Amino acid sequence: MWDVMSGLQVNLIKKTNMGGANPARATVEGDTAAEKRKKKELEGNIFKKTCISTQSTINNIFKKNLREEVCLEIGAFFYNNGIPFNVSRSKEYTRMFEKAVRYGIGFKSPSYHELRVPLLKKYVKLVQQSLEEHRTY
Incomplete structure (x- = not known):
């Protein structure tokens, strides 16, 4: 999953670099404030939130x-x-x-009887099904 996310991030960075900035320009000094901000955002992980609110509701x-x-x-x-x-x-x-x-x-919690009999039987069946799935591999 991490490889997929990293690959998407690299592709997005490539697309934004090709489409927005002039690749022939070698200096950063001529960049506008908006371009500098975009580059700064792209340097970090673009999937992270940039601003987290700490104010209590x-x-x-x-x-x-x-x-x-x-x-x-x-x-x-x-x-x-x-x-x-x-x-x-x-x-x-x-x-x-x-x-x-x-x-x-x-919501009412399960009773003593429910925990002991019907729920236990259902859970045993679920565990058996899970074991059967693992045994087939």
Whole structure:
């Protein structure tokens, strides 16, 4: 993927150099301010954002306290159930929260029975299917 992105960047730089600037001109002193700015932008990675806003939004200010409360509840879940902290580094941990947030208000966590029986059976089937795909290679 990186090679593809690099190749696209090189091609774009070549196109902009051929189309905009005069290749016969050897000095940079005669360049206009706009041409200097374009060259400066092209020197770095053109796929990066050039300006990142650091100003807090009103929502972020009001949600800061709410986020702290939620994080405390998540921490309490880890502490009270003896869950290792490295669990928070797993992909599944992140996906779990992303899916719950997408569901929105009113999401109810799975019950003890749901975790033990139907969800476990579904997950075992998914793992078996994944294993079969890997065995075919």
